[in-house]
Amino acid sequence: xxxxxxxxxxxxxxxxxxxxxxxxxxxxxxxxxxxxxxxxxxxxxxxxxxxxxxxxxxxxxxxxxxxxxxxxxxxxxxxxxxxxxxxxxxxxxxxxxxxxxxxxxxxxxxxxxxxxxxxxxxxxxxxxxxxxxxxxxxxxxxxxxxxxxxxxxxxxxxxxxxxxxxxxxxxxxxxxxxxxxxxxxxxxxxxxxxxxxxxxxxxxxxxxxxxxxxxxxxxxxxxxxxxxxxxxxxxxxxxxxxxxxxxxxxxxxxxxxxxxxxxxxxxxxxxxxxxxxxxxxxxxxxxxxxxxxxxxxxxxxxxxxxxxxxxxxxxxxxxxxxxxxxxxxxxxxxxxxxxxxxxxxxxxxxxxxxxxxxxxxxxxxxxxxxxxxxxxxxxxxxxxxxxxxxxxxxxxxxxxxxxxxxxxxxxxxxxxxxxxxx
Amino acid sequence: xxxxxxxxxxxxxxxxxxxxxxxxxxxxxxxxxxxxxxxxxxxxxxxxxxxxxxxxxxxxxxxxxxxxxxxxxxxxxxxxxxxxxxxxxxxxxxxxxxxxxxxxxxxxxxxxxxxxxxxxxxxxxxxxxxxxxxxxxxxxxxxxxxxxxxxxxxxxxxxxxxxxxxxxxxxxxxxxxxxxxxxxxxxxxxxxxxxxxxxxxxxxxxxxxxxxxxxxxxxxxxxxxxxxxxxxxxxxxxxxxxxxxxxxxxx
Numbered sequence: 001x002x003x004x005x006x007x008x009x010x011x012x013x014x015x016x017x018x019x020x021x022x023x024x025x026x027x028x029x030x031x032x033x034x035x036x037x038x039x040x041x042x043x044x045x046x047x048x049x050x051x052x053x054x055x056x057x058x059x060x061x062x063x064x065x066x067x068x069x070x071x072x073x074x075x076x077x078x079x080x081x082x083x084x085x086x087x088x089x090x091x092x093x094x095x096x097x098x099x100x101x102x103x104x105x106x107x108x109x110x111x112x113x114x115x116x117x118x119x120x121x122x123x124x125x126x127x128x129x130x131x132x133x134x135x136x137x138x139x140x141x142x143x144x145x146x147x148x149x150x151x152x153x154x155x156x157x158x159x160x161x162x163x164x165x166x167x168x169x170x171x172x173x174x175x176x177x178x179x180x181x182x183x184x185x186x187x188x189x190x191x192x193x194x195x196x197x198x199x200x201x202x203x204x205x206x207x208x209x210x211x212x213x214x215x216x217x218x219x220x221x222x223x224x225x226x227x228x229x230x231x232x233x234x235x236x237x238x239x240x241x242x243x244x245x246x247x248x249x250x251x252x253x254x255x256x257x258x259x260x261x262x263x264x265x266x267x268x269x270x271x272x273x274x275x276x277x278x279x280x281x282x283x284x285x286x287x288x289x290x291x292x293x294x295x296x297x298x299x300x301x302x303x304x305x306x307x308x309x310x311x312x313x314x315x316x317x318x319x320x321x322x323x324x325x326x327x328x329x330x331x332x333x334x335x336x337x338x339x340x341x342x343x344x345x346x347x348x349x350x351x352x353x354x355x356x357x358x359x360x361x362x363x364x365x366x367x368x369x370x371x372x373x374x375x376x377x378x379x380x381x382x383x384x385x386x387x388x389x390x391x392x393x394x395x396x397x398x399x400x401x402x403x404x405x406x407x408x409x410x411x412x413x414x415x416x417x418x419x420x421x422x
Numbered sequence: 423x424x425x426x427x428x429x430x431x432x433x434x435x436x437x438x439x440x441x442x443x444x445x446x447x448x449x450x451x452x453x454x455x456x457x458x459x460x461x462x463x464x465x466x467x468x469x470x471x472x473x474x475x476x477x478x479x480x481x482x483x484x485x486x487x488x489x490x491x492x493x494x495x496x497x498x499x500x501x502x503x504x505x506x507x508x509x510x511x512x513x514x515x516x517x518x519x520x521x522x523x524x525x526x527x528x529x530x531x532x533x534x535x536x537x538x539x540x541x542x543x544x545x546x547x548x549x550x551x552x553x554x555x556x557x558x559x560x561x562x563x564x565x566x567x568x569x570x571x572x573x574x575x576x577x578x579x580x581x582x583x584x585x586x587x588x589x590x591x592x593x594x595x596x597x598x599x600x601x602x603x604x605x606x607x608x609x610x611x612x613x614x615x616x617x618x619x620x621x622x623x624x625x626x627x628x629x630x631x632x633x634x635x636x637x638x639x640x641x642x643x644x645x646x647x648x649x650x651x652x653x654x655x656x657x658x659x660x661x662x663x664x665x666x667x668x669x670x671x672x673x
Contacts, residue, residue: 374511375517376495376496377500378529388522389517393516394516395516
């Protein structure tokens with residue numbers, strides 16, 4: 001995975017390599033899948049990425065991943081209520097999918113373990129380039145998840161909620177979804193659990209022509225868990241994807257977003273909220289490829305940093321040579337509420353086309369004292385007033401989603417976080 | 423109700439003294455107008471009454487119902503019944519106006535040991551107050567003051583004043599940025615709140631507002647001091663002859 005030969009393996013690297021040997025006979029997959037797994041573990045044998053690898057500069061995984069828990073196949077956990085009432089819930093409990101899934105018209109669901117066994121998902125298991133530690137880790141160990149197919153023209157009335165709930169130990173899951181031409185869906189990806197777990201979770205989405213998808217990632221791992229996640233999408237002609245990411249937990253979190261516009265008229269929105277507390281590290285890294293002409297994207301990330309939390313946003317937009325008339329705008333705004341917290345932002349625009357509009361901006365601020373005074377001058381005590389202003393700072397991004405049930409559900413999640421950390 | 427005694431105050435950041443020995447008494451039920459040229463300390467006085475931390479009182483005292491308020495923070499002053507209608511109300515994105523009104527009303531009720539308002543009662547009060555100020559309820563669905571015109575912001579301030587029912591109302595240049603119709607609506611809103619147990623401190627540049635909100639007393643502020651006090655005829659005199667004469671007399 002990287003060109004530097006590591007002098008000595010870390011305990012985490014050794015634990016992962018040993019675990020692969022132990023687990024191999026239990027992992028589903030035909031010959032093609034098992035070959036991908038072998039390649040992936042080879043990459044890990046070369047060492048986890050360090051700060052010398054550019055894309056991992058702010059998240060030195062080799063240093064930060066200092067322990068890897070054992071697998072705990074006997075651990076139990078239960079599905080939880082979906083954030084939007086009435087959603088069809090597809091649960092993955094302690095890394096295992098459920099044989100019984102709710103029937104939704106226009107939607108076909110298969111367990112990923114079956115798709116690994118028959119080898120049909122093998123082509124999708126390749127990591128994203130040579131520095132893709134999360135992709136490699138997941139490909140080596142992935143045992144289950146779901147494959148969701150939404151038929152052409154299907155318009156889902158209620159969201160589908162994919163729940164990945166860990167129970168401690170290691171879990172490696174993959175969620176694959178194909179959304180057919182003209183189909184419309186809201187998909188919620190819940191990432192949570194109870195233990196000092198190591199989870200890797202890779203989501204892969206393909207949007208057909210004219211499809212419209214809102215995908216919400218709600219990550220609320222406990223402050224003991226390491227959560228390594230990836231979201232990959234291809235957006236077809238005239239298709240629209242809104243990806244909302246909310247990080248509100250975890251000890252060591254990296255959420256990668258890799259999106260590619262593959263058809264003219266494709267539109268991508270990334271909206272992210274990072275609520276950071278305690279002694280934690282959270283990294284959102286996006287690589288967006290505008291690969292064809294006439295596509296648009298906007299990215300807005302809002303961060304609230306308290307305690308000794310550290311946050312990272314890397315946003316890379318590649319505009320390919322023929323991707324004329326690309327329109328891309330990126331903003332990352334941070335509210336820094338403690339002297340010990342920090343946030344690093346790294347926007348990168350790589351533009352090979354000559355007729356494009358691209359921009360980015362980043363700010364770091366404290367609570368506006370004029371605003372605080374105004375609220376207090378109406379009788380709102382200082383703590384409540386601060387809470388209102390911090391919530392307002394991130395709620396702006398949620399309210400843009402424009403769907404009342406989703407906005408209410410996410411604001412309730414926001415309130416949960418403020419009750420615990422406010 | 424309000425007694426300001428030999429007040430001296432300066433800007434915390436650079437130490438500039440703005441208020442230099444100000445004395446003023448306002449009784450319950452009284453409408454007192456504060457007039458004065460630019461830079462005389464009118465807005466500073468309003469901020470100091472509301473408890474803004476950018477200013478530091480170095481000497482003197484402010485008594486409200488006989489108690490010093492200098493150690494109280496802005497929220498405590500507000501819940502005790504002091505209200506400042508801002509000259510430039512803040513736009514606060516992300517804070518929904520209705521949510522803000524509900525929180526502010528209930529925080530004040532809580533401080534007075536009253537139960538929070540039930541939603542229907544809250545909505546009824548807001549609707550009535552908005553109607554009396556010819557405000558569209560749709561405006562209140564927006565974030566606080568965001569995208570409001572100057573006049574709408576001033577109306578929103580008076581709306582808050584009506585809903586919070588304060589005892590000492592400080593109006594900082596509430597007439598600025600208002601056209602004549604809006605001025606009438608806002609003034610009617612203020613006049614409707616006049617009561618024997620409520621006092622007003624109306625800060626303004628111009629006599630115009632005082633034609634609509636007729637004051638019981640008029641005080642001229644210059645270089646951080648009240649240099650002359652009188653009845654409403656003083657305002658007319660200032661309008662006709664400017665501040666120069668009054669300032670000359672005092673010097």
